[in-house]
Amino acid sequence: MNEERGPGMEALIEALYPICRSITGDGLRETLGIIAERIPLERHEVATGTPVLDWTVPPEWNIRDAWIKDASGQRIVDYKASNLHVVNYSRPVPPQRLALAELDAHLHSLPEHPDWIPYRTAYYEESWGFCLPHAQRIRLEPGEYEVCIDSTLEAGALSYGELLIAGESEKEVLVSTHVCHPSLCNDNLSGIAVATWLAAELAKRKPGLSYRFLFIPGTIGAITWLERNRHRLDRIAHGLTLVCLGNDEPLRYKRTLSGHAEIDRVMEFVLRNSEGDFEIRDFHPYGYDERQYNSPGFRLPVGSLMRGVHGEFPEYHSSADNLDFVHIPLLEEAADRLLEVFAILETNGRYRNRAPFGEPQLGRRGLYRGMGGEADPRSLSQAMLWILQFSDGTNDLLSIAERSGLPWAILRNAAERLEEHDLLERCGSPGQRERGGACAS
Ligand code: ZN
Secondary structure, three states: OOOOHHHHHHHHHHHHOOOOOOOOOHHHHHHHHHHHOOOOOEEEEEEOOOEEOOEEOOOEEEEEEEEEEOOOOOEEEEOOOOHHHEOEOOOOEEEEEEEHHHHHOOEEOOOOOOOOOEOOEOOOOOOOOEEOOHHHHOOOOOOEEEEEEEEEEEOOEEEEEEEEEOOOOOOEEEEEEEOOOOOOHHHHHHHHHHHHHHHHHHOOOOOOOEEEEEEEOOOHHHHHHHHHHHHHHHHEEEEEEEOOOOOOOOEEEEOOOOOOOHHHHHHHHHHHOOOOOEEEEOOOOOOOOHHHHOOOOOOOOEEEEEOOOOOOOOOOOEOOOOHHHOOHHHHHHHHHHHHHHHHHHHHOOEEEEOOOOOOOOOHHHOOOOOOOOOOOHHHHHHHHHHHHHHOEEEEEHHHHHHHHOOOHHHHHHHHHHHHHOOOEEEEOOOOOOOOOOOOOO
16 A cells, blocks of 8 residues: 555654653644644644633643752763653652652652553642662662752643544544653554554545544543534544554454444454454443543544553553554554545445345346456345345445455445446435434435
8 A cells, every 4th residue: 555654654653752742731742743744733722720521721741851869969860861750740849859768759660570660640639750660769779869850830731633634424533542641652652653644544535524633632632622522523423542553462442332333333344354363342431532532421432443452561651662562564454454444434324225125137237147347246246135135224234244244345336336227225424323214215
């Protein structure tokens, strides 16, 4: 397909990896700026203190430097070596000396992975801390240390990015990805890279559905976006969050809360009909922003595509989630599957057989077997029989694909042939939410 795809995703990940991102601040802005070099991202700023649903936009956090120095004045923990060393959203700490016992209350490490630096946050609390390898922590000598966190926590704004790719239908597919983690690759530079590539790809044509891409800080970003867009959420027909797509595990799809939205059926169909292992999980109320979109007040049909599961892979939220942990071919595979999903969402629909009394005579219309020029005439004529038999306005093409086991492309082709010969008519338009019942004639 697109030869630049893998290198393009890799270059984006490498550009974003060093940046100290958070749920607000200049690292987040810089990240959105780099994404905006690739796609025409609209950037929004929402002021600190703005009420959003049950929350408030927090003070903006920025950081220039931070360290722990030993008695000889040597930096033994240095923000400039890894931004994971500072608890994200740490309040400013002017240079001061502390005894080891006092300092230790502000340290975080992973005894089970003694060489890794953990990633910790202190959003919505006035605290501070440092993260370091456990092997280093246990070697710290008693005595005095100097600490400093040169950060600011002040009135500012929350930033997020949004891109609408307008299609033939106003019905939208929401693709949401979190952009708030610092130097972690799978979580979630992988999701950012796939979403950015998909947006660039979809923008090359006028798609059948509209696509709305969100690059937002986790939780507070989704809550802010929902607050500002509540009046127009009825346009969202399908949605996905894209998270942790690059580590060496099978693709996993987490269903929407209802579990039987069209996006659930299409995602399962695509994974089932592609090579390789996959897993389908029911909705659960932890993970990423699918929680906000599926909350009772909104109930948007938003599932989640991932490989590594939130909190389940050992490298999760640690320095081991680095550039080596993410594999570009796995991101390409995820992107391919998502394009297949979008193609089905754009062309799925319910049909009505216009000659429903008995089997229409296909031979008379030149539709029986040898139509000429077909790669697989037998499958095509089987597909026509399946479609004519089931198209009473209640079964969509996807349900016929699921039941028949026939490939989507052949069923699409058959439906188009039958429409051309006035044997089939479409009910409604792509993106319409499932209503059930026969379509109006
Ligand atoms: Zn995370």
